[in-house]
Amino acid sequence: MLNEPLLQLDLPGIRKLKSGKVREVFDLGDRLLFVATDRISAFDCIMPNGIPRKGEVLTQISYFWFDQMASFQPNHLLSKPNDSLPILLQPYAAQLAGRCMIVKKAQPLAIECVVRGYLAGSGWKEYQERQTVCGIKLPAGLKESSELPEPIFTPATKAESGHDENISFEEASKLVGSDIAEKARSASMKIYKFAREYARQRGIIIADTKFEFGLFDDELLLIDEVLTPDSSRFWPADQYQPGRSQPSFDKQFVRDYLETLDWDKTPPAPKLPPEVVEKSQAKYLDAYHRLTGQLLG
Known part of the structure; x- marks a missing residue:
């Protein structure tokens, strides 16, 4: 039996600064509270039902990598996974358990920092057309999912809604x-x-990932979520085979299901059936287990 997913969160008396596709950000005065909900988005649409415990997985994997x-690499964390909540937050302990972190008020950079180690997704489409990824020339003869000779840095703009746009390093430098x-x-x-x-x-190939950085007291900090199945493309290493798309631990499974529907990828999004929710949850929990060697408590 799956737990009920946490889809919405308000903390009476505590100001919410931002509500993203997955995260809620609250103002704690000189600090911020990040809370990962169980919402899941695909094709820039938030699904009406979520994946139970997904927010816990994202938060705990991020804690793991920060550590x-x-x-x-300095980061924005002020809390640890098992810290007691401040008195202000204790009335909401049940909702926040396992899915929150208290962080410094860093000023986020205006770019997404994307690193690609394999040829997949939009990168594969561009390569087929121009033998480049984000304008970076690559060797001829690569296949879908091929490992690149060296990882490449492909920054992007941040879109409040819709897709982030790939930009050159020169454009990122201007921003x-x-x-x-x-x-x-x-x-x-x-x-x-x-x-x-x-x-x-x-047993996990990290094909590509995106990082967020912010400035705090003139120091560059790693912020937000880190190397999770939402911010990265995770593939099972034992099933890796260049020349095709790969099975994954990320929400590609949900995207693949949605591609089978007669849906135009505009809101409202269709409800995910129980078997897709259950399989997705299993993939998130498996990724956590493989990376950390622990089962999510």
Whole structure:
């Protein structure tokens, strides 16, 4: 029996700053409260029903990676997974359990920091047309899902609604400044290479991922969620086979189901059937288990 998903969250007396596709952000004065709901979106539409415990998985995987990389990449965390909640939040402990983090009030950069290690998704489509990904020339003869000779950094703009747009590194430099852009690129590549090696040893290929960075006291911090099945393309290594699309741990499973429907990919989105919800939840929980070696409590 699946738990009821948490789809909406308001905390009376605490100001909500933002409600994203998945996350709710609340103002705690000198800090922020991030809460991951169980909402799931596809084709830029939020589904009417969610995936129970998905928000917990996203939060706990992010905590895990922040901890793994703390020695070489500063981040925005102020809380730890098992910390007691501040008194202000204790009335909401049941709703927040396992799915919240308290963070510094960093100023987010105006770009998404995307790193691609394999040829998939929009990158594969562009390669077929022009032998490039985000304008970066690649060798001839690559197949769908091929590993790239070296990971590439392909920044994007942030869209409040609709798709993020790929931009060149030069355009990213104009948006955030060349020094910050260089630092964000360097940090993104280092994090991705570290995480890809770690995950590969645990049976997961991280094909691509996107990072968020922010500035706090002039320091570049890794923020938001990190290397989760929502922000990354995770493939099971034992089923990897170039030349086709790959089975995945991410919401591609939901997208694939939606592609079978007569739906024009505009709101309102169709309700996901129980078997798709259950299979999706199993994929999220499996990704958490493989990466951390733990079962979600």
